[in-house]
Amino acid sequence: xxxxxxxxxxxxxxxxxxxxxxxxxxxxxxxxxxxxxxxxxxxxxxxxxxxxxxxxxxxxxxxxxxxxxxxxxxxxxxxxxxxxxxxxxxxxxxxxxxxxxxxxxxxxxxxxxxxxxxxxxxxxxxxxxxxxxxxxxxxxxxxxxxxxxxxxxxxxxxxxxxxxxxxxxxxxxxxxxxxxxxxxxxxxxxxxxxxxxxxxxxxxxxxxxxxxxxxxxxxxxxxxxxxxxxxxxxxxxxxxxxxxxxxxxxxxxxxxxxxxxxxxxxxxxxxxxxxxxxxxxxxxxxxxxxxxxxxxxxxxxxxxxxxxxxxxxxxxxxxxxxxxxxxx
Numbered sequence: 001x002x003x004x005x006x007x008x009x010x011x012x013x014x015x016x017x018x019x020x021x022x023x024x025x026x027x028x029x030x031x032x033x034x035x036x037x038x039x040x041x042x043x044x045x046x047x048x049x050x051x052x053x054x055x056x057x058x059x060x061x062x063x064x065x066x067x068x069x070x071x072x073x074x075x076x077x078x079x080x081x082x083x084x085x086x087x088x089x090x091x092x093x094x095x096x097x098x099x100x101x102x103x104x105x106x107x108x109x110x111x112x113x114x115x116x117x118x119x120x121x122x123x124x125x126x127x128x129x130x131x132x133x134x135x136x137x138x139x140x141x142x143x144x145x146x147x148x149x150x151x152x153x154x155x156x157x158x159x160x161x162x163x164x165x166x167x168x169x170x171x172x173x174x175x176x177x178x179x180x181x182x183x184x185x186x187x188x189x190x191x192x193x194x195x196x197x198x199x200x201x202x203x204x205x206x207x208x209x210x211x212x213x214x215x216x217x218x219x220x221x222x223x224x225x226x227x228x229x230x231x232x233x234x235x236x237x238x239x240x241x242x243x244x245x246x247x248x249x250x251x252x253x254x255x256x257x258x259x260x261x262x263x264x265x266x267x268x269x270x271x272x273x274x275x276x277x278x279x280x281x282x283x284x285x286x287x288x289x290x291x292x293x294x295x296x297x298x299x300x301x302x303x304x305x306x307x308x309x310x311x312x313x314x315x316x317x318x319x320x321x322x323x324x325x326x327x328x
Contacts, residue, residue: 007169011131012090016047016063024049024064031060032132033115034075040067040125047129054133054171055181057188063091063129069121073212077255081115082268083134084141084150086192088165091129095122099216101151105130108156110164112148112196117216133168133188138269139276140189141223149198160195167191182276211250214240218247218258226265227294233258266293267308270301274316286313 019027025037027049039045047063071081087094089105096103097120098113104122105111113119116137141148154161167188174181217240225231236258237247251258270293277284287298290313295301306312311319 007166008088008090008131011061012129016127016129019045019048021045028062028069031058032062033071033079033081035069035071036075037064037069038067040065046127052172053176054168055174055178055184056176057171057185058134059168059172060085060132060134061129062132063127064123065125065127066123067125068123070119071115072118073215073254076116076118080264081117082137083115084137084148084192085113085115086133086135086164086168087111087113088131088133088168089128090131092123092127094128094130095124096120096151097122098151099220100213103151103153105153106156108161108165110154110161110195111152112150112192114150117150117219118212131168133171135189135192136268136272136275138223138226138265139272140192142226142269142273143193147198147224148193149196152196154195158195160191163191164188164195186276211253214242214246214250215254218250219261222258222262222265226262226269227292229294229296231262231294262294263304264308266295267305269293270295270305270313271309271316274313277317286317289313 021037021039021043024045024047028035028037031049031051037045046065048061049063050061052059052061087096087105087110089107089109091107093104093106096105096111096113098117103111114137154164167184171184171188174184218236221236221239222231233247234244237244240247242250247258251261254261256264270289273284273289273293274286277289290298290301302312305316309316
């Protein structure tokens with residue numbers, strides 16, 4: 001057993017079952033959303049896809065010997081990726097492609113992947129076992145002082161990697177109603193922001209020809225400026241260097257508009273903050289949360305919130321703690 005994985009050794013069983021590919025795919029999609037596994041040859045998979053509770057956060061364990069697993073824009077249209085997922089590699093290796101970057105993680109390594117962007121996971125038919133911690137996307141990205149770098153590998157011997165593994169191990173031992181649960185989750189959020197913080201200057205965005213590339217830039221800009229009043233479709237088009245009509249055409253491929261995507265991500269941010277406040281008994285009002293997320297009309301915000309989540313913001317605060325929707 002490698003030293004970096006002592007704290008998670010219980011997640012490495014002595015043997016793995018063989019599962020029919022269709023059953024394994026159903027397992028994965030039931031806990032992670034719409035992903036598309038591709039085998040190398042066999043129609044069976046060594047491994048399983050399971051879910052665990054970690055102080056109210058979902059942690060998926062994905063073990064397989066597939067060729068690839070991919071998620072494209074059509075999959076994102078089917079189920080919006082409202083999470084970031086923190087991958088902790090336990091056995092084997094996993095190659096990840098996202099946002100034009102490629103990385104390969106080995107036992108003890110960590111990486112942060114965005115469920116709202118297309119991605120490809122490469123296994124090459126070799127066995128891989130990783131944990132995927134589902135983190136509330138907009139809550140992690142809402143800190144204006146932190147520029148999060150997606151798809152950057154954090155090596156096993158990096159002290160921040162050791163901290164993340166230790167926190168996840170502790171969270172897996174903590175029940176959702178434990179008095180320490182909320183504080184441990186907040187500690188993991190903070191540690192994740194610091195571990196994947198980008199210290200360089202904000203990139204200068206330039207026009208690109210490929211629609212997929214433009215959409216990636218637009219989504220990054222929305223995340224980084226989500227709560228700012230200047231965030232409008234015209235501002236996005238100007239920033240990327242395209243016409244408003246081109247932006248509209250690009251967004252239609254996602255089955256949405258720039259205005260709808262901005263509104264949706266602001267609503268998810270409010271929901272994540274309300275869930276956090278509910279568990280910590282924070283005295284912040286719903287109106288304050290809505291205004292801080294970029295909404296200027298509370299009546300409009302309430303209508304949009306109810307339409308998206310089928311409950312009012314007040315209902316959300318009154319509900320008992322529930323687990324957020326998963327992403328791989």
